[in-house]
Each structure stands twice: as structure tokens, then as C-alpha cells.
Amino acid sequence: MPLILPLLLAVVLFCIGVYGVLARRNVITMLMSFELMLNAVNLNLVAFDAWRVDEATGQTLAIFVITLAAAEIGLGLAIVLLLFRGHGHVDADAARDLVERP
């Protein structure tokens, strides 16, 4: 399979993920989009490893990324839960408690 196909897929997934993070209000959707971005990166790494036959670096890094994503999603969901308990919603745009009043 030409290298470009998985890379293209990774790019598309990454862009969808960026769009989701920037454009969606719901924090859980933002987290899901963020996971999408991470997995797109994973796909990229593995694709390069597959293209370079005797290479295992990318796959190793992909394992690290999966672990970190898992840890980060745990923490993120904990924060989302607290946000919901405090505000009653999970709207990122509406949660502006840390704003600096001029």
C-alpha cells in the first residue's frame, strides 16, 4: 500500500479532530475530538513504521501515546464531572470563571 494513503487518512482524522476541539462546545465532545487527534498521530507513526520495514520506533511511541491518552482522558473526565457538578452543564464557552476582568 502506498505510504500516502494512511498518511492522508491520518491528516483527515487530525483535521476532523482539530475542528471538533475548536468548534464544539460540549467538553466531552472536545475530549473525544482530542482522542481522535491522538489516534490520528498514532496512525501516522505506525504507517511510517510499516513503510520502513525494520523500524520499531514509531510503534513504541504509539504505545506511549495510547498510555498517555488513557491517563489524560481519565483526568479530563474527572475535571468534566467536577465542572458538571459545579455549574450544571458542560459547556466550555460558558465556563469562564478564570477570566481576567480588565
Place this chain on the structure above:
Amino acid sequence: MNAILLAILVLPALAAGALWSIPAAIGDRLAAAYGSVISGLVLVGALILWPRTGGWFAYVPAQEQLLGDAVHPLEAVIDVPWIPSLGVRFHIGVDSISVPLIVLTALLTFLCCLYSLKITPRIGRTRSLIALLLVIETGVIGTFSAMDLVLFFVCFEIVLIPMWLVIDIWGDHHDPAGRKRAATTFVLMTVFGSALMLLGFLLVQRVTGTFDIVALTNSPVAGGHGVPLAAAVLIAVGLAVKVPLWPLHIWLPDAHAKAPTVGSVLLAGVLLKLGTYGLIRILVPVLPDATATIAPYLGAFSTVAIVAGSLACLAQTDVKRLIAYSSVGHMGFIGLGIATMSPAGLRGALFANIAHGLITGLLFFLAGAIKDRHDTSDLRAIGRALYARLPRIAALLTFACLASLGLPGLAGFWGEMLVLLGAYDPAAWLPRTTFLVFMVIAGLGTVLTAAYFLRLVRNLCQGDPAENPPAAFAVDLSRIELITWAPLVTLTVLLGVWPGLLLQQWSVL
């Protein structure tokens, strides 16, 4: 010798630390007595260091010999590596330029501590005040004896925070916002100047490869343009904030007006000398050609300072602000003397440094005494006819005003006269006409100086006693005040009739 210099350098700081470690229950009198003992020891040490031969290590600039060709070694030198990776050494030493200033510092600090024996601040906490004064003393002696640019900068900065605390905590108790503002302006403007000065030092190090003042003086930076000029401008502007040179003088009137008596005395008598000392020690010897380029501008700003300071004094209604503006005028004279780069001018600047320290120290002591007795330093509130209400203090005030306006026969005259002589006959590579104009304007400035001091005496000491009844708690000169001020009065008269006492120190200049 080396040990003595090191001792007088670190003793005050160690003593301050010891004083802070003692619980705060220590009485005001005891703290002041402790301070007096320590500063007295420092004074004795400084007097021992008084150079026996008149000399300073001189240099030969690229073009021609500026200041004599005798190379005398420094006295009391300590030269050890400090930060080897940066090339910074702990190099201290004294010569005939620094020792009179060190003696002046020690004397004024000693007198301030003596003064605090009986006259303690209203809010108390004398322990901390004395400790801060001792830290300031260390910083100043360090600056005067530093022979390494970074060490100079470090000691230069040491004095700032203690002085800020002195003004902020023990300052004018009627006006907390005012003294906070005065202290903050003082610190921020001076730090800004120091930052520029440090940039200049770093440029010098880039060009020459060393921070050592002795080495730099023996082989100064040639060239009046480009990097040396940039370094000179930075160092000059940085020190000009401290001098203070018009138009960077604006921190001084507020700082003096809000500071306590001992704070004002040290600020005017000692801290202002740091700037001019830096100019004489670092700017002129290390960057002679660049200084020659900026000298006319330095002279111009100094002359404006003389006139502007005097004019501002004429419209003042607060005693301490008036004396602060008079300091601006006097430091203008010293700046002009340095700008002439001639033997007479430089000697005049050095002499005027000492004379100003003594006379303005005395003036601030007197102003503080009058302010304490009337709880205000506003001329309109104090009233007139002090000759009738406080005869001895008023007489001393008249004496100090006559000394400060440069009456021949008292210390203030010789510095001003030599500066004017230097402006009449500046260094050969400076534009003579410009300096003649400066000389004339500065001469007229002395008339303005006389005008405002006489106005002060007229509005404060003279007047109809019937309209100005004595205030309840205003008693005349007390014994501690007499003891504290007598050395200043004596030295003013002594230096006035025997200027050679100091001038012969600089005979090689």
C-alpha cells in the same frame, strides 16, 4: 591595611545581622548605642586608612596624558577570584579619591546613630532602623572601595532596598500614601538607572574582556564612537539618575521631603556621592575618548541643573524640598566639574562632593530638628521669627545656608570655585566657548543660590516676633544635637580656611 578595609566593609553588615537576631524587645536607646559603637569603630578604621601619600593610580589615555603620570599603587588591596566563569573578581582597594568619601560616610553614619540615641523616631522600631543604616553603610563603603565593575554594581544596588524601607516605614507619618509613592519612585528610577549602567558595564567587558577597574584604567578603551560611545552613554545615563542630573532628578525632592531625618542626611550626604564617584572612577578613566564626546552634553545638563534647581528652590514652601532642590543644584556643579575633564574641574568636583556631604548633612539635620519641633516642614505653618523662638538653631541654620551658598571662607566655596575655574580652562580637546557659556550661567546660578537661601532665612528666621508666638514644645538646641552637629560645623569651617587638607590628596590629579 587590607584587614582594616575588609573589616570596615563587612562589620556593619554583620552587626546589622546580629542586631536583627536579637529580639525586638531591645530598647531604642540600646539599639542606637550599639549602632553608634559599630559606626564609631568603622569611622576609626576609615581614618586609619587615610592615605599618607597623595596619589591615585593614574592612566594614560590614547591621545594624551590627562591626569598626571605617576602610578601609585592602591592601598589596602584585596584581590581574590569570586565568579571565575564570568571573570568577576572580589577586588577592593582604596586611594586618595575614595578614602575621603569613605571617611565622610563613616562620619555621617556615626552622627546619625548618635542622633538616634536621644531623638528616636515616632513609631519606634529603632532596632530595625539602625540595622538598615548599617547595611547602607556596608553598601556604600563597598561601592567606594570596589575595583571590579560587577562588585561595584552589586554594592551600588545593596543600598537601595534598605533606603526604600527607611523612607517607607519611618518617613513622614502624616502622609502614608506620599511616602510610599516617594519611596517607590526612588527605587524604581534608581534601579532603571542601574540597569542601564550594568548594560554599559557589559559592553565594556565585551570590548576589553575584563571587569577589573585597575586593568581598565591602565589600558582604557580607545575610540569615541560606536560601542565605546554607547557604553559611555549608558553608564552616564545610569549614573545620572543617581547624581541626580536634571532631568532625571525628579525622585529626589519627594524622597527627601518624605524621608526621616537620618534617612535624608544619609541620602543627601552619602548616596548622592555614589553617582558622581562612579563618573569619576569609571566613566572618565575607562572611556576617556567617549567621555570627551559626551562631555559637552554632560556639562549642558549640569548647567541646566544648577539653574533649574535654584529656580525651583525659589518657589518652594517646604523646607526639606527646598534643601533637596539645592542638592540638585550643587550636584549640577559637580557634574559640570567632571565634564570639564581638567585638573581644576575634577579637583573641584571631588572637593565639592565632600563639602556638599558635610553642609547638606548639617542642613538636613537642622531641617529635621525644626520639623520635629513643629510637626510640619511647611514654611507657612512653622511661622517666622525663629531668631526669637529658637535662636541657636536659627543661627546654625543661617550658618549652614551661608556655607551652602558658597560663601568664601567656608567649605562650599572651594568646590564651586574650582569647578568654575575648570570651566574657564577646560581640557584641550573640549570646545572652550561652550564651557565659557556654561561658566557664566553657572556663575549666575550662584547668585540664584544666594537668593533662595536668603529667602529661606528671611521667611523662617527673621520676622516680627509679635506675630509668631513660640510653639509649646519647641525648645532650643539640645545637648545631643550640639554634639552631633559640632563636627559638621567644625569641618565646614576647617575645610573653608584650609582647603589644602583635601586638595593636597589629589595633587597628582
Place this chain on the structure above:
Amino acid sequence: MIATVWRVTGVAFSLLILLFAALLYGAAPDQVAFLDSPVGDLTIGFAVRTDDLTVLMLAVVGVIATCVQVYSLGYLHQRPASYHALVTLFTAAMVTVVVSDSLFFLLIGWEVMGACSYLLIGHYWERRDARSGAVKAFLMTRFADVGFLFGIFVLGVGAGTFRISELDPARISAGVLTTGTLLLLVGVVGKSAQVPLQTWLPDAMPGPSPVSALIHAATMVAAGVFLIARLYDVFAASETTLTVLAIVACVTMLVAALCASAAVEVKRVLAWSTVSQLAIMFSALSLGTAEGRHAALFHLVTHAAFKGLLFLCAGVLLHQVGSAALVVLRRYTRRGKLRKALQVTFLTMTVGLASLAGVPGFAGFFSKDAVIEAAWEQAHDGSVVGWVVLLSVCLTAALTAFYCVRLWLWTFFRTPALAGGIGAFEDGDAAADLDEPDTSKLRDAPWVMLAPLVLLAVASIVLGYVDGVHLNWVIGLVSTALVLLGALPAYSLWRRGADPRPVVFEREFGVDPAYHGLVVVPVRWLAKLTVAGDRDVIGAYVRAAGRTGTLASQGFRRLQTGNVHTYLTAAVIGVVALAVLAGVIGS
């Protein structure tokens, strides 16, 4: 107790000066230098010298100082300790000026005299006129002293030395010589109250009368004459300076004599008279000859005697009567009360005025004739300066006689005109309400005050003969005629009970208000401008620097919207930009 100490010290010190002068009399001229400090090429040090001029001046200073100190024992009862101490300090400063061989040492004495003058004029600091007079005196002389200092620079640097005895006009370039002497002349003009700096001396009269006698008649104001005499070969070598001096002197003597003719208070008349007589001394010096110098010094000595005497007499009038204004004194002249009660004062004042006017036989006659003779010598040789000086001095002699006789008659004699000449002085004087004052308590002054008067009166006669009598009979006759010419109008005006005082002279040519408007008002305005500039311009920059920091942080704060999406968008844009940059730089 301290007052007694200072009184004794004062009298002792002035006697010491006399002793000193006597010891030095006839000794060979000598110079001693001490406390030298090298400054570059020059040497700044102190040095003293003794020669004929020194001895003469020391004698003058000693005699006048002794008279004044003794007189003050009886005159002054308010704050005597500081008074006697300051008079002693002043005398020491004058001695310094007189014995100095170093220009800087001389300057020290010169300015300390000015400071003592300020402090002594302000002795009665409760009074407003004393306060302002003292400040005016000090500031005007200080202004002139700046020129004096510059003159010292020019001459000293030009000649390579600050020692008077080493100043050789032959070795100094002409330009330097002229500039230096002109600048020294500025200092002299200020110290001796010549035009255009003449207004401080009449306003210094609120000081105690002995102070006026010592400082403002005999010594300090004569220091200018002394200086030119001391540096005479330097001054004589510069034609320009001598011409300027001549012009200044001639203008001053006439202006001052006219102002004296219109003054209505005894001390003010005497003050203007001092200015005028000093101008006569300067005009003699401006002739440039040894005779001129001799005449000037002769007149200085006689003037010290009779002017000192006259001021002390004015002091007696103030002490005994309470005022020295002619409008008040004249009320005491009915049936000759004043001159009968104060007999000694009357006699000595008559002697003094006669000497001042130049009545033949008195010392002033001889010294004024010496001046006229020196001027005539010069005029005879065809010198324009000589003619101008001659004519001015003659005119001034007539005017001097006029105001002397006017003063004498109005003070001591009841005018035969109706009702004592009501209307001659009345305008605007508060004491004019007293109609018939109580003269029963009028006594003469205590002997402590009268003894110096007698001594000085004797001196005002005898001094004319001390140097031997060299009289040119023609000039003597001419000057006598001038005296009569001046005296007769004064007498006839007095007889008619009139005292016309042209407004110009009474206002003293409007110089004082002009200076106030030209100097004081602009300086005060500039002072306010400077303070406003410090507060609103420089202060504004400093406050602006502080505000900039605050504004910057306010600006940056707007970035913190609290909205996560904003932050994330910024992060993404940043990353993309960095990637593009990396690509661009890498390629």
C-alpha cells in the same frame, strides 16, 4: 556675660589692628605665602603682604573700628553679643582684604565682609525694611562678585599666578588684561555701590548707625577703591578699563549728588553722599597717574573720618530724638533746642559737614583739591578723560556743598519762614502729626558715644595737614568758589522755607523699581515655571512610565478571556505558524 566678652573682644581687636599698623609703619615691604595647593599648572594658596598701602588701610580700619566699637557700647542694647561678634568678624575680613597678596585670600575677605554686612543690616530683623535691605545688599554685591571671580580667573590664568605681587602687566596680553580688569571692575562697582549697582547702599540704612559708619562709609565700600589702588599698575595698563571707570565714576557722582539733594532723611542723604564721594575717588583713580592714586587714597582716608563721624552723629540723633527724618527733626529746632541740647553732636556734625562740603581748612577741602589738581594735570595734557573728570568733580563739589548746607540748616536751625516752613517735608510722613514735641528730656548722648565723635571731628580737620600742605592756590580758590556756589542756593531756599525736590531725584531715577521689574519679577515667574515644569512635564514623564506598565498589563489581560476555545485556537495558529516557519527556514 557673653555680651560683655564680645564687647571687650571687639574693642581689643580693633585696638590690636591699630597696634599692628603702628608696628608695621616704616617696615620694608614683604610677602609671605602659606598653605599652597597646586591645581594643574596653577597654585592656589594664601599669601600676605605688607607695604605702605597696607599700613595706611590698617590704620584707617583700626581707628574707625575702634570708634565704632566704643560708640556701640552706648548705642546698642539689643542682642549686643552677636552684634559685636559680627563687627569683629567684619573687621577681621577687612584686614584680610587689606593684607592679602593672594587674589583668593582677598576674595575670601571680600565676601565675608559682604556676609557680615548682610547680617548686620538685618540686625533689627523685626523690621521689614531691614530684612529687604539686607537681602538686596547681599544679592547685588554677590552678583558683582561673580564678575569679580571671573576677573580673578582671567587675570590669574593669563598671568599664570594668583599672587598679586607677581602680576606683571608687561607679561600679560592686552586682551586678557582688559577683560580681566573690566570683570574686576564689575565686582568693584557692586561693592562700592556705583552706577548701575548703586541702589543697595541707601536701602542698607535700616541697619544700626555704627554699622553704617563702619561698613557703608569707611571700610567695605572703600574696599573697591583699595582694590584698584592695590592692583594699580594692572589697571593703569588698560586704557579701556580706565575710560569705563571714568565714565561710571562721573555718572555716579552726579546722579548720587542729585539724589542726596532730594533725600529727606539724614542717613539717606549721607548714603547717597557716600556713593558720590566714592565716585570721586574712582574718578581720581581713572586718571591713571600716580597723583591720581595718591589723591584717591587721600580722599579715602579723609572720607572715612568725616563720613564715619557723620553717620555716628546721625546715630546720636536717632538715639536721642528717635528719628532721623528731616520732617521730625525740624520740629525740635524751635528756639534752637536741638543744637543747644546736643551741643557736642551739633559741633562735631558741623565739622563733619564742613569737611564733606570742602570748606577751606578742613580735611575734605585738601583731599578734594588733590583730586581736582590731579584731574587738572591730566586735562592740561589734553586728555579727554581728564576734562570730563575735572568738570564732573567741580559740579559735584558744588552739589555736595548744596546738600550739606541743606542738611545742616534744616536739621539744626529754625527757618525764618512762616510757621517753620510747613509743607516743605510734610507729604506722607506718619510722625508729622506731632506738633510741639517734648524737648525737656532732650540730652546729649553719653560720653561713650561722644568720645569717638570728638576724635573723628579732630581727625576731619587734622588729616588735611598730616601729609604736609601742598596746595595749589588757584585750585583752592576755585573750589572755595564752588562751595559758595552750592551753599548759597541752599541757604536761600531754607530762608524761604522751601525744599523743592524734583520728582526724578526723589524717585532716585526710578532705578529700583526698574530692577524690580526687570530682574525680580521675571525670576519669580521663571521659578514658578520651573516648579510647574517639574510637576507637569518631567513628573508627567515619570508618571507616564508607570502608567505605561499598568496599561500594558491591562492590554495583556484582555487575552485572558477565560474561554478555552480562544486559547486552543491561538495554540493551533501558533503551531501552524511555527511549522511553516520551520519549513521556510529549513529549505
